[in-house]
Amino acid sequence: xxxxxxxxxxxxxxxxxxxxxxxxxxxxxxxxxxxxxxxxxxxxxxxxxxxxxxxxxxxxxxxxxxxxxxxxxxxxxxxxxxxxxxxxxxxxxxxxxxxxxxxxxxxxxxxxxxxxxxxxxxxxxxxxxxxxxxxxxxxxxxxxxxxxxxxxxxxxxxxxxxxxxxxxxxxxxxxxxxxxxxxxxxxxxxxxxxxxxxxxxxxxxxxxxxxxxxxxxxxxxxxxxxxxxxxxxxxxxxxxxxxxxxxxxxxxxxxxxxxxxxxxxxxxxxxxxxxxxxxxxxxxxxxxxxxxxxxxxxxxxxxxxxxxxxxxxxxxxxxxxxxxxxxxxxxxxxxxxxxxxxxxxxxxxxxxxxxxxxxxxxxxxxxxxxxxxxxxxxxxxxxxxxxxxxxxxxxxxxxxxxxxxxxxxxxxxxxxxxxxxxxxxxxxxxxxxxxxxxxxxxxxxxxxxxxxxxxxxxxxxxxxxxxxxxxxxxxxxxxxxxxxxxxxxxxxxxxxxxxxxxxxxxxxxxxxxxxxxxxxxxxxxxxxxxxxxxxxxxxxxxxxxxx
Ligand code: NAP
Numbered sequence: 399x400x401x402x403x404x405x406x407x408x409x410x411x412x413x414x415x416x417x418x419x420x421x422x423x424x425x426x427x428x429x430x431x432x433x434x435x436x437x438x439x440x441x442x443x444x445x446x447x448x449x450x451x452x453x454x455x456x457x458x459x460x461x462x463x464x465x466x467x468x469x470x471x472x473x474x475x476x477x478x479x480x481x482x483x484x485x486x487x488x489x490x491x492x493x494x495x496x497x498x499x500x501x502x503x504x505x506x507x508x509x510x511x512x513x514x515x516x517x518x519x520x521x522x523x524x525x526x527x528x529x530x531x532x533x534x535x536x537x538x539x540x541x542x543x544x545x546x547x548x549x550x551x552x553x554x555x556x557x558x559x560x561x562x563x564x565x566x567x568x569x570x571x572x573x574x575x576x577x578x579x580x581x582x583x584x585x586x587x588x589x590x591x592x593x594x595x596x597x598x599x600x601x602x603x604x605x606x607x608x609x610x611x612x613x614x615x616x617x618x619x620x621x622x623x624x625x626x627x628x629x630x631x632x633x634x635x636x637x638x639x640x641x642x643x644x645x646x647x648x649x650x651x652x653x654x655x656x657x658x659x660x661x662x663x664x665x666x667x668x669x670x671x672x673x674x675x676x677x678x679x680x681x682x683x684x685x686x687x688x689x690x691x692x693x694x695x696x697x698x699x700x701x702x703x704x705x706x707x708x709x710x711x712x713x714x715x716x717x718x719x720x721x722x723x724x725x726x727x728x729x730x731x732x733x734x735x736x737x738x739x740x741x742x743x744x745x746x747x748x749x750x751x752x753x754x755x756x757x758x759x760x761x762x763x764x765x766x767x768x769x770x771x772x773x774x775x776x777x778x779x780x781x782x783x784x785x786x787x788x789x790x791x792x793x794x795x796x797x798x799x800x801x802x803x804x805x806x807x808x809x810x811x812x813x814x815x816x817x818x819x820x821x822x823x824x825x826x827x828x829x830x831x832x833x834x835x836x837x838x839x840x841x842x843x844x845x846x847x848x849x850x851x852x853x854x855x856x857x858x859x860x861x862x863x864x865x866x867x868x869x870x871x872x873x874x875x876x877x878x879x880x881x882x883x884x885x886x887x888x889x890x891x892x893x894x895x896x897x898x899x900x901x902x903x904x905x906x907x908x909x910x911x912x913x914x915x916x917x918x919x920x921x922x923x924x925x926x927x928x929x930x931x932x933x934x935x936x937x938x939x940x941x942x943x944x945x
Contacts, residue, residue, distance in 0.1 A: 416440045418544040418863070419521070419532045421801075423512045424452015425499065426548035426836035426852045429473065432506050433860035437867070442542075443512040444534060450512065451499035452550050454492055458576035459596060459788075460603035462492035463626070465687050465742035466847045469637050470655060472498065474645040475853060479505065481638055487628045488684075489742070520802035521545050523831065528872050530832065544863055547798060548836040551844050554796030558591055558789050559910055562768035570785040573600060581784070583608040589773050589780055591765070592788035593619055595741045600788065602745040605755045612780055614773065616760040617901075618730040620711050621741035622690055625683040649854070650924035654847030657692045664694035664703035676710040691736045698736055698895045698920075708735040718747040725750075727759040737900035739844075793903040794839045794917045795819050805830035818906070818915030822876035822884045822940055823930055825855060831875035832866075834859040839917040840888045844904070846923045854923075858930050862938065871945030880940030892916035 416439075420430045423445035434441045447455045464471045468485035483498060490498075503509055517535040524531055524541075532540040555574035557563060563570065571581060573596040588608040590597055593615040605611045637644065647656035664672060679689035690711075696703040712729040719725035728747065730738075749755055763777040772782040792800070795815060803811040806829040814820060814827065821827050824841025825834055836855045837843035843851055866874050897904060897916050906912035919926060933939045 413539045413541055414442070415541045416442045417542065418442075418546060419444065419518075419530065419540055419542040420546045420548055421518050421521075422452060422548035422550060422553075422797075422836075423447070423450045423503075423508075423514070424454070424548065424550055425473070425849060426550070426856060427452070427512075427546075428499070428502055428506075428508055429475065429852065429856045430546050430548055430836065430860070431508055431511055433856055434863065435511065437860060437864050439544075439863070439867075441511050442540060443508075444516045444518045444532075445512055445514050446517050448514045449496075449500070450503045450508070451496045453552060454495045454499060456553070456574050456576075457596065458492055458578065458580075459571075459573040459600045459786075460576075460580075460607075461599040461601075461744070462573075462576075462596070463489045463599065464495060465489060465595065465624070466655065466849070467686060468494070469634070470644070470648055470847060471495070471849050473502065473849065473853065474641070474648075475857075477641070480641055485629070485634065487626060489624055489626045518801060520804070521833070522802070522804045522808075523806060523833075525806060528831070544832045544834070546834045546836060546859060547803075547838070549797035549801075551794050551797075551837055551848075552791040554792040554800055556789055556792055556909065557787055558765065558768075560765050560767055565770050566768050566772070566785060567770045568782060568784050570787060573597070573786065573788045574791065583784060585609050586783040587781060588612070588784050588786060589614065589782040590786040590788055591773070592790065593617070594788060594790055595619075595739060596790075597786075597788035598741040598743050598746045600786065601755075602743075602749040604786065605749045605752055608754065610754045610756075612756045612758060612773075612782070614758045614760055614765060614775075615727065617732075617738070618728050619738060619741050620708070620730055620735045621743040621746050622680060622685070622687060622711070624742045624744045625681075625685060626744055627683060648847060648850050648923075649927060652922040652924060653688050653692075653845065654842070654850030654923045655686055655688050657686070657688055660692055660695045660697075662694060663696040663700065664706050665696075665700075667694075669706075672706055673710070676707060680710075680714065687740050687742050691740065698734075698897070701734060701896060701899075704734040704736070704896060711735060715747055719750050721750070724757050727757055733900035733902075734896040737895075737897045737904075738902040739904070790903060790908055792909045792912070793906075794844065795906070795912075796909075798835065798838075803830070803833075805833070816913070818913040819917055820881055820885050822881045823926075823933065824884075824919060825859065825930075826874075826876040826881075826941070828876045828878040828881040831873040834862070840884060840919050842919050842921075842923045842926050845918045845920055850923060854927055854930070858934065861934060865934075865938065866943070866945075869943070869945065871943050873942075873944045874938060875942050875944075877940055877942055884940075887921075888919055889916070891919070891921050895920055 420443040468490040530545045587610045591614045763775040766774045772780045799812040819839035824838040901907040
């Protein structure tokens with residue numbers, strides 16, 4: 399199907415021509431804009447929110463912080479930026495990260511090319527003009543040579559699939575759309591649905607404020623202690639003195655977080671030695687969320703090895719939580735540790751020792767409906783003044799499949815991804831020329847320090863665009879063969895691990911009707927980068943370049 403570009407938009411305004419449209423002004427979109435502008439392109443960024451920051455703009459729930467250490471969850475592209483910005487603690491809070499995002503936007507004068515409070519409704523490839531037609535909810539129409547989707551892996555939030563939310567008479571809040579002015583739960587009876595990362599961070603904070611908090615848990619999660627702390631004097635200066643080496647280690651590491659490689663399998667150590675390793679990963683105040691799983695080579699490939707770490711965490715839960723029945727309900731038992739995203743907590747398990755906190759195990763008494771007064775399970779109705787939904791996202795593909803994206807001959811991306819995402823390197827899709835995805839499915843993305851993966855993708859994509867421009871080419875497009883072989887490779891690597899045994903959002907299993915496919919690339923950040931660099935060095939092997 400060919401769509402001829404109209405000369406005016408539906409509002410009568412002229413169709414605006416730019417070199418590139420970037421969708422999203424989170425950390426991906428901001429850096430993409432900066433790079434493309436440096437290359438002399440005209441760029442229009444569209445952002446739904448009224449400010450920059452992406453996920454950190456929206457997720458303002460109590461206790462929200464990053465679970466990657468601040469000094470590595472930051473841009474590395476400008477040594478002056480990384481030297482001048484001062485982080486205050488090990489894990490940065492949402493307000494601190496948002497301040498950083500705003501600082502970056504100001505420092506590089508990004509806002510003049512970002513249009514906020516605008517939803518991109520469609521991006522349609524015009525086969526004749528060989529350009530993208532981009533339409534927004536404000537009635538604007540743009541013609542762009544390139545489109546970069548920087549709309550995030552966790553941006554389409556979901557509410558629980560049970561009836562009645564609209565009948566609840568009190569206020570309800572989704573963790574991913576928290577009111578900017580905050581919420582005061584003092585004196586209130588609060589119910590929270592979900593026990594993923596967002597809930598695990600917010601539950602201790604809400605419990606400390608509310609009169610009463612009831613947690614509705616369907617699947618317990620493994621959480622390791624954050625040991626968050628303010629930086630001791632001199633720490634930041636010392637880190638900054640070695641930033642280049644540290645950043646390089648992150649880029650070549652498996653997860654974008656430097657970590658010495660494990661030397662042996664878990665069962666090769668005797669139980670006492672193994673325990674010492676796990677204890678260190680658990681108690682070390684400078685630990686990270688990868689330490690436990692990175693202790694041995696086979697934690698994510700051998701169930702028996704994995705069980706040793708899972709049991710170690712269950713023992714800690716039983717130690718911390720005083721009521722044995724609650725402790726047992728909080729112990730994950732039906733999926734290997736690490737195959738659902740490990741959470742990082744501050745006083746999460748301890749919170750269940752408070753008199754005003756109650757756990758409802760939905761495995762025993764499932765949710766039936768949300769009522770006018772609260773929540774009904776198969777056992778009873780609970781009455782609440784306010785409800786919190788920490789029920790997650792249509793992850794990795796949601797932002798892309800919810801937009802009308804059409805490539806050659808009108809092919810819809812949603813249709814192309816009917817049986818799961820298909821991409822080349824998680825960056826490009828066959829039949830969608832001049833379209834790039836930052837941290838798309840089938841790239842390390844959510845299995846890595848996002849900042850490292852974002853920078854790698856933005857730099858790779860801007861280099862590819864520069865190549866097209868410098869060689870006077872019209873299009874760059876992944877071949878169906880390259881896409882097919884990347885999809886196969888992705889599945890092969892994913893299926894060699896324990897990940898597919900869990901019902902996780904990595905697998906799409908948290909969204910009804912979504913194909914059950916392991917979506918992120920587990921081959922490692924360093925090896926993946928090498929592959930991408932090799933593709934570029936071979937004049938974009940696996941792409942057709944036309945001009
Ligand atoms: P999530 O991990 O998907 O957790 C959603 C929770 O809601 C799960 O416990 C899920 O149970 C439950 N749930 C969903 N629908 C339900 C229903 N109908 N009935 C009962 N329970 C229901 O979402 P999230 O906590 O927002 O976290 C998503 C991801 O965002 C994280 O994994 C992480 O990657 C990222 N994140 C990071 C940070 C950080 O940096 N610290 C913080 C927050 C989030 P089931 O497990 O049974 O489906």
